[in-house]
Amino acid sequence: MDFEIPENLRLMTDTVRRFVKKDLEPISQQVEDEDRIPEEVVQTMRELGLFGLSIPEEYDGLGIGTLGECLVYEELSAVNACFRTRIGTNNGIGSQGIVIDGTTEQKEKYLPKLASGEWIGVFALTEPEAGSDAANVQTTAELKGDKWVLNGRKHFITNGDIADVSTVFAVTDKSKRAKGGITAFLVEKTDPGFFVGTIERKMGMRGSHTCELIFDNCEIPRDRIIGGDANLGLGFRTAMKTLDKGRLTMGASAVGSAQKLLELSLDYAKQRVQFGKPICEFQAVQIMLADMATQIYAGRQMLHHAAWLRDKRGTAVIKEASMVKLFCTEMANRVADMAVQIHGGMGYMKDFPVERFYRDLRLTRIYEGTSEIQRNVIARELLKG
Numbered sequence: 001m002d003f004e005i006p007e008n009l010r011l012m013t014d015t016v017r018r019f020v021k022k023d024l025e026p027i028s029q030q031v032e033d034e035d036r037i038p039e040e041v042v043q044t045m046r047e048l049g050l051f052g053l054s055i056p057e058e059y060d061g062l063g064i065g066t067l068g069e070c071l072v073y074e075e076l077s078a079v080n081a082c083f084r085t086r087i088g089t090n091n092g093i094g095s096q097g098i099v100i101d102g103t104t105e106q107k108e109k110y111l112p113k114l115a116s117g118e119w120i121g122v123f124a125l126t127e128p129e130a131g132s133d134a135a136n137v138q139t140t141a142e143l144k145g146d147k148w149v150l151n152g153r154k155h156f157i158t159n160g161d162i163a164d165v166s167t168v169f170a171v172t173d174k175s176k177r178a179k180g181g182i183t184a185f186l187v188e189k190t191d192p193g194f195f196v197g198t199i200e201r202k203m204g205m206r207g208s209h210t211c212e213l214i215f216d217n218c219e220i221p222r223d224r225i226i227g228g229d230a231n232l233g234l235g236f237r238t239a240m241k242t243l244d245k246g247r248l249t250m251g252a253s254a255v256g257s258a259q260k261l262l263e264l265s266l267d268y269a270k271q272r273v274q275f276g277k278p279i280c281e282f283q284a285v286q287i288m289l290a291d292m293a294t295q296i297y298a299g300r301q302m303l304h305h306a307a308w309l310r311d312k313r314g315t316a317v318i319k320e321a322s323m324v325k326l327f328c329t330e331m332a333n334r335v336a337d338m339a340v341q342i343h344g345g346m347g348y349m350k351d352f353p354v355e356r357f358y359r360d361l362r363l364t365r366i367y368e369g370t371s372e373i374q375r376n377v378i379a380r381e382l383l384k385g
């Protein structure tokens with residue numbers, strides 16, 4: 001077994017770490033206060049190639065593989081997870097349908113724009129009546145002449161307000177639904193009948209917007225089915241294929257934030273004096289620090305192993321990806337709780353970043369499949385055959 005991170009990925013990670021220190025750390029609080037990432041920082045992200053980490057080199061991306069992408073997300077999420085989210089949809093659910101199942105024309109048209117960050121791609125599956133039960137989407141698509149006409153409403157769509165192209169899942173055959181009746185379409189922001197609805201007010205993740213997308217007799221050309229007419233009705237399969245990588249990168253984000261919380265807690269415990277000595281000298285605090293470090297170590301090892309497996313095996317890491325998402329996100333939430341506890345009252349104050357991490361991390365147990373759904377997936381895989 002070789003646990004060395006390959007040289008090219010180490011260099012990439014070092015570059016991102018320097019970018020985080022120099023450009024992102026100083027504005028992290030500003031992003032929280034203003035609920036937006038300054039455009040000049042987004043531009044640097046473009047120049048570093050961060051929007052195209054997972055897009056193949058032939059379409060102008062970096063194509064650094066799953067392990068590389070996870071390493072970058074660990075670094076970005078150590079400062080503020082909203083930076084990961086900004087590039088996350090272009091690298092993940094907003095582009096991978098096209099990468100995995102798109103036609104050559106679709107790849108040539110969209111992937112270079114997504115890789116450069118000129119365009120933002122998003123993934124629009126969730127609806128008010130279709131959350132964990134994603135197959136229950138109500139949005140419909142009807143072929144009228146040479147156009148598809150979409151009607152419906154998506155909600156909770158990350159980066160929806162800045163989307164240039166959305167991967168939208170709509171019912172094309174009610175009798176078949178997930179078994180051949182849901183199709184993945186590409187909808188551009190200039191398509192008639194496409195509207196951005198309410199931007200949702202959230203508990204955390206400021207700097208990253210989540211909103212409704214509305215399709216009101218939205219007309220798109222016939223060639224916008226991902227993968228072309230041959231993929232009519234097979235959109236649910238496309239959706240499921242994109243999810244395992246998303247689950248791994250969500251694990252990476254959780255590990256990166258948890259690592260930062262450990263470092264903040266160590267620093268605080270060394271300098272905070274009570275009863276005449278630093279609180280790190282109390283065994284109760286040491287136990288929390290030891291538990292945090294041990295759980296992060298376990299999470300990081302399984303994350304890197306599963307990412308490495310995916311790079312080696314293609315997409316067949318369904319069970320491992322769900323295990324990573326489940327373990328790492330729940331682990332990071334426990335770590336955040338201990339970090340707040342070590343900081344005492346200061347951990348509850350907005351002056352200290354642990355308060356923000358605590359709120360932001362709560363989301364990781366919910367989106368891209370809740371913890372309960374991950375357990376369902378793992379159990380289903382275990383019980384197969």
Ligand SMILES: Cc1cc2nc3c(=O)[nH]c(=O)nc-3n(C[C@H](O)[C@H](O)[C@H](O)COP(=O)(O)OP(=O)(O)OC[C@H]3O[C@@H](n4cnc5c(N)ncnc54)[C@H](O)[C@@H]3O)c2cc1C
Pocket residue numbers: 122123124125126130131132133155156157158159202205210363366367368369370371372373376
């Ligand atoms: C900030 C944010 C960003 C998001 N971004 C996107 C995006 O970009 N694109 C997109 O398509 N979606 C997005 N989502 C949606 C997200 O994936 C869903 O919220 C999530 O899948 C859960 O669906 P739900 O909210 O409808 O909860 P529900 O499905 O209503 O779940 C409620 C509870 O019931 C439990 N539950 C439901 N079914 C089962 C079951 N079979 N077994 C056991 N427990 C069950 C759940 O685990 C949960 O605890 C986002 C959500 C948020 C909050």
